[in-house]
Amino acid sequence: MALLQLRDLNKHFGGLHVTNSVNLVLEQGEIHCLIGPNGAGKSTLFRLILGEHHPGSGQIWFADEDITALKSFARIRRGLSVKFQVPGVFKSLSVRQNLEIALQSRLHGAALDKEIEGLLAFLNLEAEQAQLAGNLSHGQKQWLEIGMAISLKPRLLLLDEPTAGMSPEETHLTGEMVRRLNAAGMTVLAIEHDMAFVRQVAQRVTVLHLGQVFAQGSIDEIVADERVAAIYLGQAHA
Numbered sequence: 001m002a003l004l005q006l007r008d009l010n011k012h013f014g015g016l017h018v019t020n021s022v023n024l025v026l027e028q029g030e031i032h033c034l035i036g037p038n039g040a041g042k043s044t045l046f047r048l049i050l051g052e053h054h055p056g057s058g059q060i061w062f063a064d065e066d067i068t069a070l071k072s073f074a075r076i077r078r079g080l081s082v083k084f085q086v087p088g089v090f091k092s093l094s095v096r097q098n099l100e101i102a103l104q105s106r107l108h109g110a111a112l113d114k115e116i117e118g119l120l121a122f123l124n125l126e127a128e129q130a131q132l133a134g135n136l137s138h139g140q141k142q143w144l145e146i147g148m149a150i151s152l153k154p155r156l157l158l159l160d161e162p163t164a165g166m167s168p169e170e171t172h173l174t175g176e177m178v179r180r181l182n183a184a185g186m187t188v189l190a191i192e193h194d195m196a197f198v199r200q201v202a203q204r205v206t207v208l209h210l211g212q213v214f215a216q217g218s219i220d221e222i223v224a225d226e227r228v229a230a231i232y233l234g235q236a237h238a
């Protein structure tokens with residue numbers, strides 16, 4: 001079953017056609033990675049899905065409902081969640097308090113404490129729970145934000161370069177987290193440049209180039225595609 005469908009989506013910024021007739025189907029239960037050179041339009045596509053940008057034309061369907069005209073909060077209420085690239089944690093609050101804030105609309109009392117314990121263990125942040133979030137390492141901040149993004153138990157989790165700036169070990173641990181979330185039923189769409197991460201998690205990969213879907217397939221098919229290699233030539237991320 002399709003969880004998310006982008007139908008002929010278009011977005012212009014002035015004369016720039018940043019999202020160009022994009023059609024993309026995300027199956028319920030898959031981990032899908034979105035790759036492409038800088039400026040390909042990946043972040044813009046996320047903002048369209050979340051409702052921070054609105055398309056000039058085209059439709060966005062989520063769980064058999066047309067959500068194109070809905071505001072972000074209404075999309076979040078239906079089960080969408082996003083972790084953007086820049087950590088949005090509350091730096092002057094502890095790790096535990098950050099999770100409390102994310103969870104408190106859903107849980108209280110003993111149930112809240114139990115959920116926080118589970119999340120801390122999942123995020124490898126048990127020992128850091130009393131630390132100020134601002135004092136965490138870069139990787140730990142990213143994990144805390146993943147924790148906040150999954151606190152409402154979304155059906156679809158959008159991750160914008162979740163491993164940017166991480167060591168290979170941290171990247172691998174992040175991949176394991178994503179796989180565990182997926183095994184528990186969460187559908188994931190991740191923008192990612194790190195091909196080791198893409199190989200670790202992705203069941204399907206979509207390549208975006210100049211705002212268009214350029215290629216789609218398994219990681220092996222994408223890596224073997226000479227057309228894909230060609231569009232990365234001269235790019236620092238290749």
Ligand SMILES: Nc1ncnc2c1ncn2[C@@H]1O[C@H](COP(=O)(O)OP(=O)(O)OP(=O)(O)O)[C@@H](O)[C@H]1O
Nearest residue numbers: 013014016018036037038039040041042043044045
């Ligand atoms: N709000 C905006 N106003 C004008 N132009 C924008 C805006 N947001 C993005 N763009 C332009 O749209 C194009 C696509 O940007 P986008 O950030 O979506 O690409 P990306 O694939 O996410 O790139 P990167 O990998 O560098 O993050 C770029 O040329 C960018 O300058």
